[in-house]
Amino acid sequence: MITKLIIKNYILIEELSIDFxxxxxxxxxxxxxxxxxxxxxxxxxxxxxxxxxxxxxKFQKCIIEGEFNISKNSFKSFFDSNDIDFDENTIIRRExxxxxxxxxxxxxxxxxxxxxxxxxxxxxxxxxxNQINILSNNDIFYNLIDSYSDQxxxxxxxxxxxxxxxxxxxxxxxxxxxxxxxxxxxEYNKFIYDEIDKMNLIEDEKLNLEETFNxxxxxxxxxxxxxxxxxxxxxxxxxxxxxxxxxxxxxxxTGSYSxxxxxxxxxxxxxxxxxxxxxxxxxxxxxxxxxxxNSFEKxxxxxxxxxxLEKKHNVNSISELINKKDQLKLLLNDxxxxxxxxxxxxxxxxxxxxxxxxxxxxxxKKRILFKSKIKSEIETVFKNLALxxxxxxxxxxxxxxxxxxxxxxxxxxxxxxxxSESNILSKIASGGEKSRILFAIKSVLAHQxxxxxxxxxxxxxxxxxxxxxxxxxxxxxxxxxxxIISISHLPQVASRADHHFKVFKSNINDGIVxxxxxxxxxxxxxxxxxxxxxxxxxxxxxxxxxELLK
Numbered sequence: 001m002i003t004k005l006i007i008k009n010y011i012l013i014e015e016l017s018i019d020f021x022x023x024x025x026x027x028x029x030x031x032x033x034x035x036x037x038x039x040x041x042x043x044x045x046x047x048x049x050x051x052x053x054x055x056x057x058k059f060q061k062c063i064i065e066g067e068f069n070i071s072k073n074s075f076k077s078f079f080d081s082n083d084i085d086f087d088e089n090t091i092i093r094r095e096x097x098x099x100x101x102x103x104x105x106x107x108x109x110x111x112x113x114x115x116x117x118x119x120x121x122x123x124x125x126x127x128x129x130n131q132i133n134i135l136s137n138n139d140i141f142y143n144l145i146d147s148y149s150d151q152x153x154x155x156x157x158x159x160x161x162x163x164x165x166x167x168x169x170x171x172x173x174x175x176x177x178x179x180x181x182x183x184x185x186x187e188y189n190k191f192i193y194d195e196i197d198k199m200n201l202i203e204d205e206k207l208n209l210e211e212t213f214n215x216x217x218x219x220x221x222x223x224x225x226x227x228x229x230x231x232x233x234x235x236x237x238x239x240x241x242x243x244x245x246x247x248x249x250x251x252x253x254t255g256s257y258s259x260x261x262x263x264x265x266x267x268x269x270x271x272x273x274x275x276x277x278x279x280x281x282x283x284x285x286x287x288x289x290x291x292x293x294n295s296f297e298k299x300x301x302x303x304x305x306x307x308x309l310e311k312k313h314n315v316n317s318i319s320e321l322i323n324k325k326d327q328l329k330l331l332l333n334d335x336x337x338x339x340x341x342x343x344x345x346x347x348x349x350x351x352x353x354x355x356x357x358x359x360x361x362x363x364x365k366k367r368i369l370f371k372s373k374i375k376s377e378i379e380t381v382f383k384n385l386a387l388x389x390x391x392x393x394x395x396x397x398x399x400x401x402x403x404x405x406x407x408x409x410x411x412x413x414x415x416x417x418x419x420s421e422s423n424i425l426s427k428i429a430s431g432g433e434k435s436r437i438l439f440a441i442k443s444v445l446a447h448q449x450x451x452x453x454x455x456x457x458x459x460x461x462x463x464x465x466x467x468x469x470x471x472x473x474x475x476x477x478x479x480x481x482x483x484i485i486s487i488s489h490l491p492q493v494a495s496r497a498d499h500h501f502k503v504f505k506s507n508i509n510d511g512i513v514x515x516x517x518x519x520x521x522x523x524x525x526x527x528x529x530x531x532x533x534x535x536x537x538x539x540x541x542x543x544x545x546x547e548l549l550k
Contacts, residue, residue, distance in 0.1 A: 001483040002124060002453050003089070004067040007041045011054050012514040018501065019518075024479030026494045027487045027516070028527060029503030034514030035487045038503065039126070039457050042066070045092045046124055047104075047117030055098040062096040068123050068453075078119065084109050092116060092123075126455045127442060138410045140438075141394060144445050145410075149370040151363055158359040158406055161352050165402065168349045172342065179338045186332070193328040196309060201318050201325075206306055213299045241276050248272055353402075360406030367408060368396050374444065381440035384470045387433065391415040393422060435459060439471065446478045454478065456486040463490065472496035491531040495548035500524045525549065 005018045012034055029035050044050065045066040055062045068090050079086035085107050093105040094116075104116040146155050248268035255261040306318065315321055371394045382390045393413040400407070414425040416433065425437070439459055446454060456475070463471065472493040475484050479498060488494055500519045505512050519527055525545045526537065533541035 001069055002066055002485075003069050004065075005038075005041060006063070006065040006067075007037075008063040009055060009060075010041060010062045010064065011037050012505070012512060013037055014508075014513050016514075016516055018516055020483070020485065021499050022479075022483050023498035024475050024484040024486070024496065025499040025501065026497035027485065027501045027503060028489070028494050028531060029516075030505075033503045033505050034516075035503050037514055038516065039455070039487060042124065042126060042455060044094045044096070045116075046120040046126060047113055050094075050096045050100060050102050055096055060098065063093065064096075065091060065093045066124075067091050070123070075122070078122075082111075082115060084111070092120060122452055124453045124455060126457065127438070127459060138412060139405075140441060141410050141412055142405045142408075144441060145367050145370055145374060145394070146363070147445060148374050149366040151366055154359055154363055155406070158356060158363065159404065161356045161359070162402060162404060165349065165352045165356060168345055168352065172345045172349070175338065175342055175345065179342070182331070182338065189328050189331055192313075193325060193332060196321055196325040196328075199305065199309070199321075201306070201322055203319055203322070206303070206318050209299055209303050209306075213296070213303055217296070239279075241272065241279060244268065244272050244275060356402055357407070360402070360408070363406050364396070364398055364408050371396060377444050378437075378440050381443055381474075382436075384474070385436045385440060386467050387436060387440075389417040390433075391422070392425070392437075436463075436467075439474075443474050443478055446482055453483040453485065456484070456488075458487055458489065465492075468492040489531065491528045491545065491548055494531060495528055495545070500527065502527055521549075 001022055002020050004020065006016075007013045008015045018038075027035055027038060040054070041064045044064045070088060070090050072086070072088065075090075076086050087107055091105075091107055093108075094102055095105075096102045102113075104111050104113050106116060106119060142155075146152050248265060251261055251268055252265045255265050306321075309321055310316060310318075313321065313324055315324065375392055375394055378392050379390070382388060382392070391414070393415070395411045395413065397409050397411075398407050399409055403409075412425045413422045414433075414437070415422040426434075439456075442454065459471070468490040469492040472490070473496060475486055475493065476496040476498075478484050486493060486497070494500060501516050502519055502523075503514060503516045505514055525542060528545035528548060529537045529541040532544050
């Protein structure tokens with residue numbers, strides 16, 4: 001249940017705090033006093049969309065905070081699965097900036113609005129006159145019947161299987177499309193694979209080819225340079241190595257007179273060895289150098305084909321071409337893989353379908369079994385709401401197609417009186433009737449299961465006399481099981497409440513603000529008397545108020 005509502009900087013409210021109790025609470029006040037603001041605040045912590053106009057121009061942001069007392073058994077798993085700290089006194093908060101942006105928090109942990117909505121849905125249920133449109137959606141009747149027949153867990157299990165069913169179908173559709181594309185592209189992929197495969201590519205091959213090609217391409221230039229090399233390698237019929245060897249011997253002999261020249265000689269020895277090895281290598285290279293036109297053309301053609309393939313497939317190396325070939329090979333061999341994957345998904349689909357069919361048939365059987373009892377209870381409430389000649393009929397049929405509610409389709413028919421023909425509820429009932437019908441359904445549902453805190457926004461609008469008195473009694477009875485908060489203009493309803501709050505306007509600092517107080521017994525008499533007679537409270541109205549409160 002909600003234990004506290006804090007509102008800051010919201011339209012006409014600067015700051016107020018309301019402490020709620022269990023049972024039946026009523027909120028009254030003159031038209032325009034700010035009752036709708038209280039309801040709007042409750043809607044915001046329930047996850048409704050925001051309008052930046054709710055934040056006054058003097059304030060940076062609006063804050064709505066609701067504190068709820070919740071049970072560990074019912075909610076701990078929700079908090080654990082969403083990685084939020086659990087607290088039996090859980091606080092839901094919305095912060096709205098004047099640019100319309102908002103943030104949501106659960107126990108001071110920032111959360112997405114969808115998560116806040118999921119939690120709020122289990123904590124508070126707001127019923128207003130606009131909500132009568134939900135009678136066009138038969139979900140409320142599925143919920144009523146399944147709650148009444150105690151099979152909400154079975155329906156929840158069915159919907160888990162339904163999600164699996166839809167996901168498997170989605171994967172199957174995707175896989176079948178991929179298989180069709182695979183078949184359509186098979187010949188093309190085979191051509192690409194063969195084109196790369198017949199090249200017999202080798203890692204790092206291109207680098208070696210380019211080096212060899214560059215040498216052959218510049219063969220004449222290199223030959224001329226080698227001739228120059230040979231020419232300068234001899235000095236007066238003496239090679240460079242011979243000349244350095246002679247110099248080294250002179251340095252060696254000098255070493256007998258100076259230790260420094262011993263180290264110089266060692267350095268000459270190392271240089272001489274390195275130069276000798278270098279000349280041998282160069283001469284070997286020169287001796288092996290030759291030009292083969294046929295080899296040159298082969299290398300040139302192969303390099304051209306490699307470069308052409310790289311450009312064609314938008315890659316930068318032979319390694320990437322080889323990788324593409326390997327991928328194509330896997331793809332070409334995946335025809336059987338497609339069939340295996342599709343068969344596996346079809347097997348999974350069959351298993352899930354069997355589970356869904358089994359659960360939905362059992363659920364359908366109990367729905368059909370309990371619909372008459374629900375019809376009887378709703379019509380009993382109808383009589384108390386001046387709809388005593390009205391009838392409701394819930395027709396349940398079975399279909400071959402699965403839907404979110406199983407294999408059933410529900411059609412709800414309404415007969416206003418004995419002289420009228422039956423027709424679909426949403427089409428035939430008037431606005432006032434729809435409001436009472438929805439109240440009747442929710443009152444039956446409230447007695448069957450623990451609904452969240454139930455908020456009624458002027459559900460009694462347009463009603464008076466005995467009907468209003470009956471609605472007040474029913475809210476009082478529902479309040480024995482769950483928390484009821486009702487915004488009302490009717491003294492008959494207000495007098496039945498366990499707790500009475502009044503919303504009023506005040507002039508503060510040349511501005512109008514809304515506020516709310518909880519009424520004690522004496523003030524409550526005056527408020528109900530004012531609801532009876534208006535601004536000029538009469539003695540008769542006060543006596544009537546006392547009688548109603550008895």
